[in-house]
Each structure stands twice: as C-alpha cells, then as structure tokens.
Amino acid sequence: MAAATITRKLPSLSGDLHHHQNPLEENPFFHPSNGFYITPSDVVLAQVVYDLSADSQPRVAYHRAGPRREILYEASAVKAAIVTCGGLCPGMNTVIRELVVGLWELYGVRQIYGIPAGYRGFYSMEPVELNPKLVHDWHKKGGTVLATSRGGFNLQKIVDAIQLNGYNQVYIIGGDGTLRGAVEIFKEVSRRKLEVGITGIPKTVDNDVGIIDRSFGFQTAVEMAQEAISAAHVEAQSAVNGIGLVKLMGRSTGHIALHSTLSNRDVDCCLIPEMSFYLEGKGGLFEFLEQRLKERGHAVLVVAEGAGQEMIPRSESQKQERDESGNAVFLDVGVWLKSALNEWWKREHPGELFTVKYIDPTYMIRAVPANATDNSYCTLLAHSAIHGVMAGYTGFVPGPINGNYAYIPLEEVAQTKNEVNTSDPKWAWVRSVANQPDFDKKF
Numbered sequence: 001m002a003a004a005t006i007t008r009k010l011p012s013l014s015g016d017l018h019h020h021q022n023p024l025e026e027n028p029f030f031h032p033s034n035g036f037y038i039t040p041s042d043v044v045l046a047q048v049v050y051d052l053s054a055d056s057q058p059r060v061a062y063h064r065a066g067p068r069r070e071i072l073y074e075a076s077a078v079k080a081a082i083v084t085c086g087g088l089c090p091g092m093n094t095v096i097r098e099l100v101v102g103l104w105e106l107y108g109v110r111q112i113y114g115i116p117a118g119y120r121g122f123y124s125m126e127p128v129e130l131n132p133k134l135v136h137d138w139h140k141k142g143g144t145v146l147a148t149s150r151g152g153f154n155l156q157k158i159v160d161a162i163q164l165n166g167y168n169q170v171y172i173i174g175g176d177g178t179l180r181g182a183v184e185i186f187k188e189v190s191r192r193k194l195e196v197g198i199t200g201i202p203k204t205v206d207n208d209v210g211i212i213d214r215s216f217g218f219q220t221a222v223e224m225a226q227e228a229i230s231a232a233h234v235e236a237q238s239a240v241n242g243i244g245l246v247k248l249m250g251r252s253t254g255h256i257a258l259h260s261t262l263s264n265r266d267v268d269c270c271l272i273p274e275m276s277f278y279l280e281g282k283g284g285l286f287e288f289l290e291q292r293l294k295e296r297g298h299a300v301l302v303v304a305e306g307a308g309q310e311m312i313p314r315s316e317s318q319k320q321e322r323d324e325s326g327n328a329v330f331l332d333v334g335v336w337l338k339s340a341l342n343e344w345w346k347r348e349h350p351g352e353l354f355t356v357k358y359i360d361p362t363y364m365i366r367a368v369p370a371n372a373t374d375n376s377y378c379t380l381l382a383h384s385a386i387h388g389v390m391a392g393y394t395g396f397v398p399g400p401i402n403g404n405y406a407y408i409p410l411e412e413v414a415q416t417k418n419e420v421n422t423s424d425p426k427w428a429w430v431r432s433v434a435n436q437p438d439f440d441k442k443f
C-alpha cells in the first residue's frame, strides 16, 4: 500500500481581500487551457528516492508553484516592494527584473518599488520606482542595481515602514540570514494583522540553503572558479615541486569547492568545512602531497574558505570578530596553508626547489552576471513568487524541488541548512577523482 502524503501547510492572507479572476485568463499570450492553473491538490514530493523495504513514513509534499485560477489582489491595489540583502550572487538583478516585468505584464501591477541597500533601506532610504523599461537589461549586469548590505535589521522600523508606505507585497531576496529576518517580518506583519504577502527568494552563492535543489547563481560561480583552478594547475605544472592552491567561497558548506573539483579534474585534493583534515603525520595532507609531488611533480589543492578554520591560530579578539550581520569573520585558510606548506617543505627537504602559488579569486566568482541556465532559473523563480503572492500565499519560499517548482513554508527553509553529505556517493566520487585521503582516519 502506498504511504500517506502530508502536504506542508502554507500561510495565506484572508481578511478583507476578495477573490478575483486571474488576469492571465484574458491575456492573449497565455490562452489558459485545461491544466494551466495549479490547484491546491497539485503537489511536489519532497523526496523522490526511497528505500521501499523501509518505507512506512508518510511522504512529505509541498504545494506546486504556478498560476492560480483565482487571485486575492486587484492589480490597481497592489503596492509591491523588492529588496536584496546579504552578499552578492549572480542572478540577483535577473530576479529583480523578472519580478518587475512579471508583476507588470502578467498581473497589470503598476506600483513596484525597489528598496535600496538591503533591510536598512526600508527605514533609512527613499524607495526607487521600478518599471519594465528601467529594468529591461538588468539581467545582463552582475551584482544588484538596488544595492545590498549586511546588518541593519531593525524589525519594528522595517515593519513600520512597510505599514507606512502601504506595501502589500514584499519580495525579499537573500540568503540564510535574510530568510531568518524574513520570518521575523512575516510574524510581525501577521501579529499586526496586516494584509501583506511576504515571500523570501533564496539567494546564496554558497548553495547553503536547504530543501531546494540548488540556489541561483551557484552554477555560474562554479563555472567562474574553473579559470582560477586552471591557472593554479598551469602554475603548479610549470614549477619544480609546484603546488597550486585555490580558495573558493563556502563559509560553512563546500558545494562550490566540491562541484568545481568534480568538473575540473585537475584537482588533487579538495578541502571543505564539512570534513576535518590534518596536516602532519600518517594519512595527513603533507604525506599525501609528498607522494603526489614524487609521482607527478605538481599538485592542485582547492580549499573552501570555511575549511580548517579550527586549526588556524587566532587571537582572542579575532575569535570574537563578527561582520555586521553577526556572521563569524574567518581567517584566510589559503594564506595559512601556504605558509604551513612552505615551512613543512623547508623542514623536510631543505635546499630543494618548491613553490606554492596561491590564487584567491574571491569576489570574481560571484560579481558577474548569471549564466544562461541561472538566468532562466531566476525567471521561473521570480514568476513562481509572483503567482504565489498574487494567490494570497504568504510566509513562503518558491524553489525547485526535484526539478519542479514548489512553495515551501519560509520558516522551514530558514531552519534548514544544505550541507555536503560526506557519507553519500557524491563525496566518495570527489575523493576518487582526486584520489585524496580520507582524513577521518587518524592512525
């Protein structure tokens, strides 16, 4: 017998709003046919892979994203606000563009405002009026034209501003921190009984947001990282006992490093925050590199910025350091590794040639326009957000789950982190491609 299915409930607006026919019904480009509108019984399963022999738990499902036959807003009454928060990610401008064009063209909305410079912009800056003409080429630009920032989250001031300006739809584009802030805004808006649709659009170059398949901009970042790895390879190959060392973004998850390694194939060792490693002794990094240099004369190392942080010596004040959003400030693992490698070689092989070339592409992998795949992803994401908000859903996140777009409760996404699972076959594949040691086993 098939297991039962539990569909995750979505908050929705009710209050004084009336139901209206979806204007797409009259839109000459759409000609809605049977099956065009999504109904409440249309769901996307959270999981598609099961062990049937151990399958007795109910299946979890999310409401499918897409246009609804009836909507809760009249176009002329909509006043939408769009904000971008946190670090940059390829595709932020595309999401803004598609929100503006989608609201305008699909639903006839005319009052659309951009909030400058992240959360703080709600209460400290003038909103920018947006329209399709203004945003038409934004998908070709890196960064966010609206500007972004960290910190500045003042819940009461933000919700006061939403109330004062009469925004009844708020589109919040940001990462894990932003989504936690969006949960607070959603709760405060509900507490004040305001009829405001709140949606969080997940943005993270590190791909650390859970439940969704992947975040927009991530694939672009992996593509951009290839150049750095190739350069490190050339440098390492062209030296005697050459090491090419590349640091890639990934504060607490190593997805960029992992995927860059898998797609590049010149990498000898990939170090990520989810896996601890050690330098000295049997099974350690130095022993591995010693062997590689003997066999091949060079080696390429890719390290995620959050890997090995616990091994880097730091002062008391460095331990306490936080950015404006409260994120721990990391020390440079690349600089530390480079100096540790040099010391090791000098000690073990005095007088022998050895070179470490350290490449830190930092912002170059994220401060670029999205590639074609990410751009179309951003479009579907933005349109999913609009359809959901127009239908009266609130406190949700649109995103792809197993290839299909769904609406996920905001709070659930804000609480879930997407870590690299070092016990699944993908990580084993990385290890086998690089032929690197399993640092878990200290002999």
Ligand SMILES: Nc1ncnc2c1ncn2[C@@H]1O[C@H](COP(=O)(O)OP(=O)(O)O)[C@@H](O)[C@H]1O
Pocket: 085, 086, 087, 118, 119, 120, 149, 150, 151, 152, 153, 174, 175, 176, 177, 178, 179, 180, 181, 182, 184, 203, 204, 324, 325, 326, 327
């Ligand atoms: N737990 C939280 N509650 C409320 N707001 C938060 C929280 N964490 C971060 N924020 C706010 O969200 C915004 C972006 O957070 P940040 O961590 O810098 O980036 P990201 O959203 O990309 O993870 C900042 O304005 C920050 O103040």
Ligand SMILES: O=P(O)(O)OC[C@H]1O[C@](O)(COP(=O)(O)O)[C@@H](O)[C@@H]1O
Pocket: 086, 087, 088, 175, 176, 177, 203, 204, 205, 206, 249, 250, 251, 305, 323, 366
């Ligand atoms: O210098 P900034 O702007 O704080 O950005 C650096 C950080 O931003 C990131 O690229 C992304 O972080 P968020 O997605 O959480 O904003 C991290 O990998 C990196 O540590």
Ligand SMILES: [Mg+2]
Pocket: 086, 175, 176, 177
């Ligand atoms: Mg973050």
